[in-house]
Amino acid sequence: MASGDSAQTRMVQRELARRYIDTTMVDVRVMHGIVYVRGLLKHLRTHPEVDLEREADIIRKILRQKPGIREIIWEVGQPH
Numbered sequence: 738m739a740s741g742d743s744a745q746t747r748m749v750q751r752e753l754a755r756r757y758i759d760t761t762m763v764d765v766r767v768m769h770g771i772v773y774v775r776g777l778l779k780h781l782r783t784h785p786e787v788d789l790e791r792e793a794d795i796i797r798k799i800l801r802q803k804p805g806i807r808e809i810i811w812e813v814g815q816p817h
Contacts, residue, residue: 773812
């Protein structure tokens with residue numbers, strides 16, 4: 738992984754950490770400006786009222802605005 742990819746991966750992880758969601762089961766990788774987000778989004782115990790779908794939309798919108806991000810591959814599910 739190139740150093741730019743590593744820096745962008747950390748940036749994406751920071752953006753996820755800013756939200757009131759549990760991302761412990763989410764894997765993030767950035768390769769050549771393409772963000773791969775895979776896994777399972779869950780509610781934080783302290784914030785069960787958070788709309789996970791809305792949070793996912795907000796995260797994707799924020800990431801699209803970041804320099805160097807060309808595309809987002811979002812393969813994230815939610816618990817039933």
